[in-house]
Amino acid sequence: MEIKFEIANIEDAEVLVEVRNLSFFSDYIKYGECPGYNISIESMTNTLLNTKIKSYKIFSDEKVVGNISVRENNDNTCYIGCLCVIPSYENRGIGQHAIRFVEKEFSNVTVWSLETPADKERNHYFYKKLGYNIVDEYMSGSVKVVLFEKKLLCK
Incomplete structure (x- = not known):
């Protein structure tokens, strides 16, 4: 299984909406x-x-199966606004590849952050395995979320 990433452009909007809808329907x-x-x-x-x-399209065997988006801040920090993989491609290491890819692409970043629902233990396990730690918990709309951060050594 080959996993690759490609920067998304406006022509990709429809396919990214489809991927996100498949990925986030259960949520x-x-x-x-x-x-x-x-x-x-x-x-x-x-x-x-x-x-x-x-925003990057995530490909597995030439098919768009996911999306990861990163917001660059002006202070060597980045926020991962979306990481999703369609359910039929989960548990194949694609998410790990995606996190490692963006961390390499934005090698000047010293602090990464992201949010996920507070009760999604599977997500918590995944992010902790990659070096992220919970630093805050709060309500976002009617959903309790946690804020994860990963601090890297100064570069």
């Missing part, structure tokens, strides 16, 4: 809301046009 059903689910093509296009956000 939408569970919580009644999910910021990654059912976003409009226009909203995705605006995200792809935002120069502070880099």
